[in-house]
Amino acid sequence: MTQPLLSVKDLVIEFSTQRGIVRAIDGVTFDIMPGETLGLVGESGCGKSVTSLAILGLIPSPPGRIVSGSIKLEGRELVGLSESDYRHIRGKEISMIFQEPMTALNPVFTIATQMTDVLMRHQGMTRKQARNRAIEMLALVGIPSPQKRIDEYPHQMSGGMRQRVMIGMALSCNPKLLLADEPTTALDVTTQAQVLEQMVKLQDELGTSVVLVTHDLGVVAQSCSRAVVMYAGRIAEESAIQPLFQAPRHPYSEGLLKSIPRIREEKLDELPTIPGTVPDLLHLPAGCRFVDRCYKADAACHQQEPPLEWQNNQAVACYHPNPAAGSNA
Amino acid sequence: MIIRACALLFLSSLLLAGGCSDGPKTTGMKVYRHSLNGSPTSLDPAQSATIYANHVVVNIYDTLYSYKYLARPYQIKPNLAAAMPDVSEDGLTYTIRIKKGVEFTDDPAFPDGKGRELTAADFVYSLKRHFDPKTRSQGSWFWSGRIKGMADWKQAGSDYDKEVEGLKALDRYTIRIILNKPFPQLVHTLAQGYSAIVPHEAVNYYGREFSVRPVGSGPFRLQTFDSVRAVLVRNPKYRKEPIDLAYEGYDEAIHGKFGIEKIEGRAPPLVDRLEIHFIQESLSRWNSFTKGDEIQYAGIPKELLDDVLARKQPNVLLKPEYAQRFFMTSGIETGFVHTDFNMADPEIGYNKDKRREEMNHALRCAIRYAFNWHERNKRFYNDMGVIFPGIIPPVVPEYDPDGPKDSLEYSPEKGKKLLEEAGWTADKLPTLTYGGVAQVDTRQIFEQYRGWLTKIGYPKEKIVFDSYASFGDFNKAVKQAKIKIVGMGWGLDYPDAENTLQLFYGPNGSPGSNNANFNDPEYNRLYEQSAVMQPSPERTKLYRRMNQIVLDSCVTISGLSRQEILLWHKNVVSYPDRSIVGGFHLKYVDIEEAGK
């Protein structure tokens, strides 16, 4: 087994709010293999974005801080890395795409400035070289007549275009890992598809690993090889895409899947949803975090947190998991 | 960064703009830095109503007469006039000769920029100006109704080409004034800044701005003038008249210690540059004075008196540490402060209802009993003011040192009793409006006053401070007789009690100088009678009778003449004075060593 590009181990992150200490991430562990695309799935507030920010060392502190655990990039520990060292990783080895293409780019600088700055900083290019490289990248992400548009300001572009610029920028220093935080949520459906496609394509070409953070299983299905389902700061289920979609083992994953509309089905009764709401991280239920919303919950579930258990590369944290795909029960 | 750049640029440009204005090349010059506790607004002689204005005006312009530098009580002497006037038997016709060859300073106002000779016609013109509405004269009341034919001349539209019978230039150097009725104080008025002589060229050339662009024939000429200071420089063309100290009233005993003898035989002006700084805040002024050379003359702020003086009575003495740094003179002002009741107000003054009028009289006298002169003197006048009964202040010859003092008595009990007898009760008592400009000391004087009145059982809420944000508005209220009680000060224009007695002369009622609107037939008669008399025991008798009438009718609570303590630096040769006219001594001031 090749050694993972990035491995997150027992990560614990807390935020101090006026109402008390909130444990946003509570012992999260996962690996990313070179070249693979990992989906990080969950409802908003489940900690998936926090995780990705943590990887880049961007947890706003105060109020947030990494309590324990480790994040290793090719075996190199990132937790506790000095700001200056981190700067050489950000955008060069790991780069990130954000949810809001409208606001994620600096409104008062041209695309050129913003892209060349990165290149000059990390690749030690001259402005001239950097500019050419930037134009290259823009072309690569499918921006028409890049040498013209590169001198435009963000507000002169459409959302889709901006997101492409972001992607181009993110990949311009061909990083080992790309963190995509809800990259398509803010876009309309058709653009979403295109942008996503674009991303996947590039990733194949450049062999970059991707962590795709999203609440949208559809997106995951389209582009990921593996997915980590998070719930209230913990991993509920981790598995390859196929089994996950065929037979989600965790009742929560199951719920999530059910809530995706399937056009194929003839009779379209209204979407089933998971009852109840995400628990307040300050007042978690005893035992399993999902217990209050779980149709399978019983006494045991109220006792204590179920551990994440592996069963032929599909992990689940539940006392009453659904049967794994293939196994007949 | 953009703003930083702009800012610095801006700043540096400013330093050139505002920072470095015209620097005085004072090196090797004799500079005297005088200071006053107020500032003039206009330097037009016709508007020189304040001593502040006079300080500048009499040093830039010439007056026919002036006061002797050192003689006290004040003695009048010829200045531009060649001699004292020839007065006809009936005291109606004055003939005055002026010095020849006196010239105005050079100024663009004159055809070729060269100042021409000053002639009798200029005086005639200067006095006529007062009766030309355009001049906005504040001093015309000195002469209005007194100079023959002047009223008609004004009626006819103030045409300077038309002659006035009572005011003529007989020839180039002779002036003749004819009066309607005798006016013994005329000569004094000709020593006032009001009567200073201006060239018509300048008046026409500068128009409205003449008030800040004075052109005269005095010892100095104006360099700069604004609300905080006036800078005057020696007038090179000023006539050379050696100082005769004996004539000026030099007295070794009094003036010796000031080194005045040094200036004997020298010709004024003695300094090259005369700065007059206008500083209202007495303590800022003091700090500025005690500290190096910022200013070289000041009074002592009341807050510091005990720190500076070793002794107040019988004669003022500085503490040694100050005595070795400064010279000092002290004396009482030629003026006094008094608090008038507005007799035009039926609630405390005259009233159709005779009964009520008597009650009001009682009320006024009761309030006078409540007035604690000693406290007032102690808190506001350094406990050094001279308190006297009535309206003839100690500085004038007609003052009666052993007149009845009962009007000064402080006795709340008597006040209370008086009120009760007159049938006053708390609810009947009228609301007293005490008018004043909204300034700290005015307010404090009022609060002290209110404190006393409560002691004769006057309800506190019935004594209100009617504050005005500007002197103009206060004066308006006074001139329109709107205020019941008016605290006022009067500075004498000339050392003759007539100048204060006119304050209660009926016809001078509001908007005139008679703020009390006192109108007593007997008093008026006596005033008219005395006004035309030369100084004499008879006149003094009349004066004192008038004074008694004022006291008996309780129209004013009066009075107090403030003690003036004047200090100046040891390197200044001077005998300062600020009482009569003001500033006429400045041309005799000298500086020991020239400024570095």
Added chain:
Amino acid sequence: MEMLQYALRKFITGIPLIIGVTLISFLLMVYFGPDKTYELVGKNATEEQIQEIRHQLGYDKPFVARYLEYLKELATFDFGYSDSTGERVNSILKRTVPISLALITPGFVLGNLLGIALALVAAYYRGHWLDKLIMGGSVVGMSVSFLIVIIAFQILLSSNDGLGWFPVRGWNVYSFWDYLRYITVPTLATVFVALGYNTRFYRAVIVEEMGRDHVRTAKAFGTPPGELLFKHILKNAMIPIITRIMFSIPLVVISGSLLVESYFGIPGVGKVTFDAITTGDQPILKAVVGITAVLFVIVLILNDIFYKLVDPRVSLK
């Protein structure tokens, strides 16, 4: 060129403002302002003289006529002569405005620069003790009355009881050295007072900018803190900052620092204005108010133009 046209258009739209300001203030001063007449009459005036003066002051003309006159004066920038001294209003302004500027500018500039500097520090160390210290300090600064500061500083630095290093009052400036001596205390006082407000304001602005997504993006691409702060954040924060500075300029220029000038006896436009207020010297007031209004409109325009320079999204249409 487009800019010039814009400015012109904008100025025309600014005219209602000028009208409003002048009209309201003129109403106030004519109908409610102090009556100059009684400052000008002598100790022993007569009704006749009073009428004469009222007439010369134009008090007897109808309001509309006087207002139109005013507008004409404003248009021609000739405000006639002061009612108290008789000096030309323009020459008064020419004399006093530079003094006020020279007096106020250092404090104004320092106050803002220091404010921004401290704000940057505070914002950068947001939540740490340094931030808390600076913010605490600025609250204190905001809570002390300007008057108190002036008095205290004068005692401490100028008077003999204190250090006595600087002139107690006045303005005898003939050299740069004098200049420094005279402005130090007023400047210190001004800065002391302004600093609190500025720092708070600028910090708020900068903190808000720091929270923006694009800042996070820049971070995520490894932008070093210096560049982040001065390039990405400050340029965006420029707009509110400039606006604040711009809009305080007219008042600084014209009313100067009334308090400082009247307390330190400095013959600046602030003192002149205040004396004019209390004595009802209408020509001066008319000039001051009018010019302020015009300046405001100009600042409005400059401000918009500045937006354009800083923010590409703004267009001068």
Added chain:
Amino acid sequence: MNTLAEETSLPKESESLWGKAWYKFRRDRTGMIALGVVIFFMFIALGVWAGLWGSGWSNVGGDMWAGPSPEHWLGTNIIGQDIYSRAIYSTKTAFEVGMVVAILSTILGGILGALSGYFTNSWVDELILWLMGVLDSIPFYLFVAAIAYALQGYPYSMHIAMIATFWTTTARLVRGEVIKLKNFEFVEAARAIGLPQGKIIFRHIMPNTFHILLVQATIVFVGAIKSEVILSFLGLGVVDGVSWGLMIAESTQEVQAGHYSNFLTASTFLFVLVMAFNMFSDSLQDALDPKKVSA
């Protein structure tokens, strides 16, 4: 496309702003202390108002610039008035000024701001904006002075002047907020069911701007008492009675002669109150600011 997101984010919003604010505020120590101080001052003011203390402020019994003594705790001023009771009495004056100005200018600003915000780019908006522009362009002291003259003698001229100038800031803020609010569903809804505009503005929109109004009010309060000091110094301030401003004005000369009691007393009272109010207002802002997560 996915319903979970909204559904789960709903309940957080539904918590009441005020409940949360109070909850936050109670946990803010400085805020609570500040509030305490303010309330203490208010208590003093009420006492004066009720005549329990400070009534002797105008008696002139005492000596001239007497030092502290049993009967005059903080000494006396030039005419022998008790500085302590003057300072106490002034507390009432301060609150009078602060309260009147704060409340009235906030109401004025709230209403006008709401109107102009709701009727954006109508003549109403234009007019109000114009008025605000005008008032902001008149030099403050000139304006106050003018009003002070306008209502010479009236004890409230200063208050009115301040109100007339202070309301604009509030109005601008409210205007902005209302413009945001008026596109929210609940307003749309209100319009849809045909509520009269008056009702919409004042029943549905205004309440959502109260947090701004409250904070503004506190800021104006501070501004008012600080301006009072300067105006009184300039002779445009409090007409009758006594205030810290008058005391400081009185002291400006004394201090240079080393009589500090008047100055120190007045400025200490002033400083403490203003400081407390500022801190209180800050904490209030934090508490009411929905964006703020933590310190």
